[in-house]
Amino acid sequence: MNFFAELKNLFLSPFKFKSYPSAFPRMRLGPDDNLDNALMMQFFTWDTKHSEMSWWKHFEAEIPMLAKMGVTQVWLPPPNKASQKEGRGYDAYDLWDLGEFHQKGTVGTRWGTREELLLACSFAKQHGVDILIDAVLNHKLGADEVETFLAVPCNPNNRLKEEGHAREIQGWTKFNYTARAGKYSDFRWNQDHFTGLDWDHKTRTHGIYRITGPGHKGWSKHVDSELGNYDYLLGIDIDFRHPDVREDMLNWGPWVLETTGASGFRLDAIKHTDQRFLLEFLKTARSRTDMPRMFSVAEYWSGDLKRILPWIRAFEGETAFFDVPLHMNFYQASRKRARYDLRTIFNDTIVKIKPNDAVTFVDNHELIITTHQVEGQTLESWVDIHFKIQAYALILLRPGGHPCVFYGDLYPNTECYHEATARNLKLLAEARKLWAYGLCKDYFLEPNCIGFVRTGDARHQGCVVLVSNRTDVRSSDNFVHSLRMNVGPENAGSAYRSYMTQGGRVEVDKDGWGIFTCFPEAVQVWVREADDQVV
Structure with a gap:
């Protein structure tokens, strides 16, 4: 289907409107008694750590200032136990461990302990600031034991193309969670619950291996079509068709919301995660927690609006999407400077086509990691300081979309801080709270x-x-x-x-x-x- 046919389906068909409602009218963007503009903030960068306290304590200390600035939602880093002591949580080991059990050499996560997290979340709620949980559902890392099973190597540039026959490999796929001892969940993972991995421990060989054998169904068909099939991203890829996997994950969603008092999710790497499962995950969390206005925003990393629109429709208004095409326009504007025509800045963006489905942003934690491989390439689209405040003005002071401010642009840090940017960003946030209303x-x-x-x-x-x-x-x-x-x-x-x-x-x-x-x-x-x- 070409782009114009896509738009026709979106805007000219009453049936489509009825079947695929927009996200924001049914979502909570902040406390119900807040009469000012809503504002999201991502409260971390990739390497952030506080020199004097845990990250959760740091967040708790900043809550009054954030509330005064007009922040109504905070997207926190993944709270789960990582595969490494200093892991950010995207290397997910145990979703049920929020910094409570001695696993992977530590009780607390990189960000702090479970108790510190819950105290910070409670304090945020008292100040009218909602919490968003970063849900890393696609994969696991840091298994406790190796297992032997059959797998077939796949072409890294076309995962549908096999490079040889099935062979016996060894993979780190068994998760015991001995220290947690069945608290919250007694599910134990093994190779039956995964579709693929990238390391054969038997031959010490990297590659992309699709697990075969009884019970395995291959890559999920309900993922992005990039590289033939984009089910596999990293680590040990989860198979959401397995009934035990589904049960555990569907239980975790409501549990983590109720435990933390959070109001919704940020969904990580959705182009690699089974689309049908994610839709069920959101609907289940919404119904089981009695949160009909649960918030959700998904990360589908593509600057191509044509690729994103079908995903927006498929999720039936259950989640909003980060407006990556708008970010890419900001990036191009920062590179071209005066050669960029500002009259075109909103062309081919989610916020222009579907404003009630767009979470607008300028930069985020992944964009400053020039060596961090994501989806086969580095995310080197950092918006230069020459255009950073212009970009923030365009998302903070205009209607349409739900803007997200980045911690790295506001707080001193070693990765990307610029004093003038931070000063002006605070002014723009205040202007949004006081004056950016109406037509x-x-x-x-x-x-x-x-x-x-x-x-x-x-x-x-x-x-x-x-x-x-x-x-x-x-x-x-x-x-x-x-x-x-x-x-x-x-x-x-x-x-x-x-x-x-x-x-x-x-x-x-x-x-x-x-x-x-x-x-x-x-x-x-x-x-x-x-x-x-x-x-």
């Missing part, structure tokens, strides 16, 4: 400077925003962009002040028009002078 009128008139007006609502006055990527001017030229925009007759005769920098003032005429300015390669937000007292 949006776009003034996308110039390739290097675009503007928009938020009209406000019954509780908020609205604002004017300009975004520039122009670089071909010198500071001695004193050049500023000027856009004539209408703020509505209700603001006729008023004056607006500049918010990102001090000293700017715009007089609005009797018909609501004003000439608003912005420095090159910068963002400017304008608010009514009458709103000074709320800042």
Whole structure:
């Protein structure tokens, strides 16, 4: 099906609308009594550790500030026991161990103990901040014992193509969980519960091996078609068709939500995970916890909107999706700088086509790991500081989508921190909380400077925003962009002040028009002078 036929199915068919509702209208984006804009935050980077306390204690200490900034949801790192003492949790060993049992050389996880996690989650709830659990369901690592079984090597570039006959290999596939001793779950994993792995311990050989033999059904057919079949990602790949696997996983979802008091999930690596199982997982967690408005967002890493749209439909509004195509537009804009036409920044993005299914973001933890292999290539699409604040302004101050702020852009860290970015990001978050409401009128008139007006609502006055990527001017030229925009007759005769920098003032005429300015390669937000007292 071509792209235009895809859009026709999405927008012109009433049946499609009825069958595939959007995610956000049925989801909780923050506490019900919150009347301000919702905002998600990813509270970790890849290498983050606190020098004086556990990560969960650090999070607990920051909760009052996050709530004041307008954060209504926090996406935490995977809380489960990892295969290594310092593992981030994406190397999932035991989902049922939240830092309670002495496994893999430690009681606590990289992030802290179970008790610290639960205290932080409870404190967040008291401050009106929801918790999202990072669910790593696709694979396991760190098995306790080796097993011998039959497997066939597959072409790494086409997993449907076998490279030889089935042979006897040894794989780390047996998980005993002796220290946990059956608490919470008595399920023990073995080779029957997996589809493939990447290491033959018998010959000490790396490869992609599909497990064969009685009971094995091959790769799942309900995964992405990249590389022929993208069921296998890393570690020991889980077979969600096995009834015991399904039972354990479907029990874990409600358990972890009820244990932590979390309001939903971030789903890791869904293009590799059986689509039908994930849909059942979400529906089961929603029903068993009596959380009809449970939140979920899925990571399907692709900059190609055409590949993502069928997945959005398949999940029937049970999960939102990170807007990777928008992130890739931000990345291209940061590379091309003034050569990028800002009027096209939302082209071919989820937020433009399906705004109520898009979690918008600028960067995340994976994008700063230039040596971390994901899906066969490094994720080297970090948005440069020359365009970072412009990108944040476009997701934080416009309607459509649900924005996610990245810890690495806000807090000092050794991976990606930039002081000016952090300072301006705090200002934009405050502007979102105070003024970014109402209808949006776009003034996308110039390739290097675009503007928009938020009209406000019954509780908020609205604002004017300009975004520039122009670089071909010198500071001695004193050049500023000027856009004539209408703020509505209700603001006729008023004056607006500049918010990102001090000293700017715009007089609005009797018909609501004003000439608003912005420095090159910068963002400017304008608010009514009458709103000074709320800042």
